[in-house]
Amino acid sequence: MSEIKLPEVELNIYSKKEPVEVTVVENYVATKDSSPNIVRHITFDISGTDLVDKIRVGQSLGVLPPGTDKNGRPHKLRLYSVSSPSSGEKGKKYLISTTVKRTVEELKEKIYLGVASNYLADLKPGDKVKVTGPSGRRFLLPENAKDFNYIFFATGTGIAPFRGMIHELFEQDYENECVLVFGCPYRTDLLYADYFEEMDENKLKFHYVPCISRESRRKDGSKYYVQTMLEERSELLSPLLAKENTLIYICGMKGMETGIYLQLLKKGFTEYLEIKKELPENPADIPNDKFKRFIKPSMRVFEEVY
Ligand code: A2P
Numbered sequence: 001m002s003e004i005k006l007p008e009v010e011l012n013i014y015s016k017k018e019p020v021e022v023t024v025v026e027n028y029v030a031t032k033d034s035s036p037n038i039v040r041h042i043t044f045d046i047s048g049t050d051l052v053d054k055i056r057v058g059q060s061l062g063v064l065p066p067g068t069d070k071n072g073r074p075h076k077l078r079l080y081s082v083s084s085p086s087s088g089e090k091g092k093k094y095l096i097s098t099t100v101k102r103t104v105e106e107l108k109e110k111i112y113l114g115v116a117s118n119y120l121a122d123l124k125p126g127d128k129v130k131v132t133g134p135s136g137r138r139f140l141l142p143e144n145a146k147d148f149n150y151i152f153f154a155t156g157t158g159i160a161p162f163r164g165m166i167h168e169l170f171e172q173d174y175e176n177e178c179v180l181v182f183g184c185p186y187r188t189d190l191l192y193a194d195y196f197e198e199m200d201e202n203k204l205k206f207h208y209v210p211c212i213s214r215e216s217r218r219k220d221g222s223k224y225y226v227q228t229m230l231e232e233r234s235e236l237l238s239p240l241l242a243k244e245n246t247l248i249y250i251c252g253m254k255g256m257e258t259g260i261y262l263q264l265l266k267k268g269f270t271e272y273l274e275i276k277k278e279l280p281e282n283p284a285d286i287p288n289d290k291f292k293r294f295i296k297p298s299m300r301v302f303e304e305v306y
Contacts, residue, residue, distance in 0.1 A: 180209065
């Protein structure tokens with residue numbers, strides 16, 4: 001296999017103490033149909049800042065919402081993954097996008113809106129936002145990205161980096177194979193569906209595998225989760241996993257990674273795993289908080305879960 005060379009990146013050009021102001025240029029809903037899970041695609045103009053040419057897809061930007069919390073302290077910084085390719089949104093290096101889900105929670109019969117996500121989701125073109133970063137040096141495409149096949153597993157807004165990465169791969173004369181497995185609760189929650197459906201139709205080397213968890217059940221009664229696609233779509237995924245130049249990227253809900261590792265183990269794709277100690281008879285019995293004592297991802301797996 002080709003060596004996996006991750007690019008050198010500059011981190012925290014702008015810190016929390018000295019953030020930089022960028023301008024919103026667009027803010028639209030990223031689902032085709034309306035959904036109670038509101039996810040928005042937001043693009044910032046970073047021209048005139050030192051961030052231009054310095055942000056790679058896979059990295060995040062910090063956002064500082066204005067105002068203070070109930071104790072009078074400034075709101076905490078929140079990190080948002082970049083969803084534009086490293087060359088910039090729409091090919092413009094001064095445009096950087098992110099993907100934001102409005103967070104809404106009910107506690108003791110009162111409704112609470114997440115501060116940063118709703119602040120961002122409400123922004124209009126022309127509004128200014130204080131940002132920091134970039135941050136993250138590991139969840140990146142290799143410098144020699146074209147040498148590899150990719151299986152991207154995303155749940156929810158975990159799709160953000162993969163949107164940019166897939167743009168980036170197919171901007172080049174990419175000739176290997178790439179699969180996006182995307183999991184969400186309902187069909188109305190599919191993110192950037194038009195883009196991925198069109199790519200799937202037009203690019204022989206790209207395969208879009210949506211996976212809807214709450215509309216139907218598998219034969220054994222379990223939910224369709226991204227990891228179950230390793231079985232459901234094994235005709236597509238197994239030959240790809242068997243290739244020595246395939247990399248796996250995982251982004252989204254904490255816990256999804258263990259499901260994927262267990263499936264890889266079950267199917268014998270152990271080259272993606274590091275088995276740290278003897279496994280119990282049924283590895284699925286390992287408690288989540290102890291999982292990484294037994295099984296860790298190998299160098300061929302990139303993981304960002306939250
Ligand atoms: P579900 O909530 O039906 O159990 P979103 O971020 O839009 O809510 O989407 C997250 C998706 O990930 C949902 O379809 C959710 O299914 C699914 N999911 C929940 N837990 C896991 C898990 N452990 N592994 C993989 N997918 C999961």
